[in-house]
Amino acid sequence: MDKSPYYSRTRWHSSVAKLTIWSFLFIAVIFLFFYRSPPSSSNSDPSRRYLTSATWGGAAWEKRVRTSARIRSRNGFSVLVTGAAGFVGTHVSSALKRRGDGVLGLDNFNDYYDPTLKRARQALLERSGVFIVEGDINDVSLLKKLFEVVPFTHVMHLAAQAGVRYAMKNPASYVHSNIAGFVSLLEVCKDANPQPAIVWASSSSVYGLNTKVPFSEKDRTDQPASLYAATKKAGEEIAHTYNHIYGLSLTGLRFFTVYGPWGRPDMAYFFFTKDILNGKTIPIFEAANHGNVARDFTYIDDIVKGCLGSLDTAEKSTGSGGKKKGPAQLRVFNLGNTSPVPVTDLVSILERLLKVKAKRNIMKLPRNGDVPYTHANISYAQKEFGYKPTTDLQTGLKKFVRWYLGYYGNKKAVAR
Numbered sequence: 001m002d003k004s005p006y007y008s009r010t011r012w013h014s015s016v017a018k019l020t021i022w023s024f025l026f027i028a029v030i031f032l033f034f035y036r037s038p039p040s041s042s043n044s045d046p047s048r049r050y051l052t053s054a055t056w057g058g059a060a061w062e063k064r065v066r067t068s069a070r071i072r073s074r075n076g077f078s079v080l081v082t083g084a085a086g087f088v089g090t091h092v093s094s095a096l097k098r099r100g101d102g103v104l105g106l107d108n109f110n111d112y113y114d115p116t117l118k119r120a121r122q123a124l125l126e127r128s129g130v131f132i133v134e135g136d137i138n139d140v141s142l143l144k145k146l147f148e149v150v151p152f153t154h155v156m157h158l159a160a161q162a163g164v165r166y167a168m169k170n171p172a173s174y175v176h177s178n179i180a181g182f183v184s185l186l187e188v189c190k191d192a193n194p195q196p197a198i199v200w201a202s203s204s205s206v207y208g209l210n211t212k213v214p215f216s217e218k219d220r221t222d223q224p225a226s227l228y229a230a231t232k233k234a235g236e237e238i239a240h241t242y243n244h245i246y247g248l249s250l251t252g253l254r255f256f257t258v259y260g261p262w263g264r265p266d267m268a269y270f271f272f273t274k275d276i277l278n279g280k281t282i283p284i285f286e287a288a289n290h291g292n293v294a295r296d297f298t299y300i301d302d303i304v305k306g307c308l309g310s311l312d313t314a315e316k317s318t319g320s321g322g323k324k325k326g327p328a329q330l331r332v333f334n335l336g337n338t339s340p341v342p343v344t345d346l347v348s349i350l351e352r353l354l355k356v357k358a359k360r361n362i363m364k365l366p367r368n369g370d371v372p373y374t375h376a377n378i379s380y381a382q383k384e385f386g387y388k389p390t391t392d393l394q395t396g397l398k399k400f401v402r403w404y405l406g407y408y409g410n411k412k413a414v415a416r
């Protein structure tokens with residue numbers, strides 16, 4: 001049967017209508033899929049393995065966030081601690097919680113060093129009521145969500161790619177965490193209402209090739225010797241910018257070689273202990289003309305006091321919702337021990353504590369970012385919040401070794 005033009009037109013119209021409806025439905029389904037699925041953390045750093053594909057959101061998750069951040073003392077703070085499963089992050093979170101502040105942790109649990117140690121720290125914090133959200137500081141939507149759920153008064157920003165020598169192996173990870181991550185955190189903080197006051201971890205390494213000792217905050221910091229140092233120095237400049245434009249209150253802390261229980265396995269005192277116990281030779285660097293390489297090793301409890309002192313004296317940010325209302329506080333403090341010790345002496349102390357002779361391989365300081373000497377002038381922190389380190393290297397290492405042997409269950413050597 002012949003079809004009339006009218007019939008063909010009607011059929012054509014009905015096909016177009018069907019196609020439109022199906023296309024519309026298809027787009028709606030795609031849209032719903034992306035809108036409803038919980039945003040996962042943006043672990044976009046290609047050079048880093050994350051052991052979890054972290055998800056967040058939902059009523060139960062928000063309740064945990066709120067409960068963890070709830071203030072339990074008069075005039076207490078509500079603090080977001082980034083890098084909470086890290087060495088310093090764990091100690092600071094637990095100290096804040098103990099005194100009644102609300103604490104919420106954030107950590108991406110990356111595998112720069114053994115993540116089971118980070119999980120053990122997490123379990124420790126969990127027992128004292130601190131919840132660690134799994135996510136990356138580059139995940140702006142997660143950060144925004146956290147600030148929607150909790151009006152944090154303070155941010156203790158300790159998440160970072162640490163380690164001086166590793167920067168030659170994986171430079172991108174330093175830019176990702178210490179620069180991009182810091183900026184994404186500051187972006188969210190400046191938009192928050194109220195804006196939090198921010199205390200964050202810079203590093204003694206910013207002094208780089210500076211030879212004037214002891215290092216004072218007024219000394220030059222424009223000659224970094226490693227990419228790690230350069231990213232921390234960049235952080236200090238970025239802090240200046242956000243303070244200047246948005247009225248964020250910012251305090252940078254230049255930590256000097258922090259050590260102690262629950263420490264970082266990539267640091268010399270930690271892997272020296274392991275290698276001495278295993279009878280493995282340890283490389284000990286020496287400076288030019290057989291000079292000693294020395295560090296102003298600072299015990300973790302002293303660093304925690306410095307962190308809390310900085311939080312307690314941090315003034316409020318002056319802006320809100322991305323608008324500056326007036327000048328805000330901008331500070332940088334050295335947090336060191338003020339008594340440098342040669343690395344060879346550190347090894348001798350470990351030998352005595354472990355009752356094992358180290359196999360030493362003395363070698364020239366490699367050109368990998370290490371500097372020969374650090375020494376903090378701490379008078380500024382002393383003046384501002386009474387910072388006064390009280391633990392010498394011998395005492396601090398004794399506590400570290402006791403923890404190490406307990407944690408790793410090595411029964412062969414016993415710390416005195």
Ligand SMILES: O=C(O)[C@H]1O[C@H](OP(=O)(O)OP(=O)(O)OC[C@H]2O[C@@H](n3ccc(=O)[nH]c3=O)[C@H](O)[C@@H]2O)[C@H](O)[C@@H](O)[C@H]1O
Pocket residue numbers: 162163164202203204205255256257258266267268269283284285293294295343370371372
């Ligand atoms: O203050 C900081 O801001 C930094 O402190 C820490 O860096 P460093 O002071 O370099 O500590 P760490 O690696 O433990 O080496 C200690 C000493 O052992 C020497 N060292 C090291 C390795 C080795 O094989 N042999 C050796 O002699 C080495 O030459 C050095 O003299 C943090 O890791 C860093 O993240 C940052 O926070």
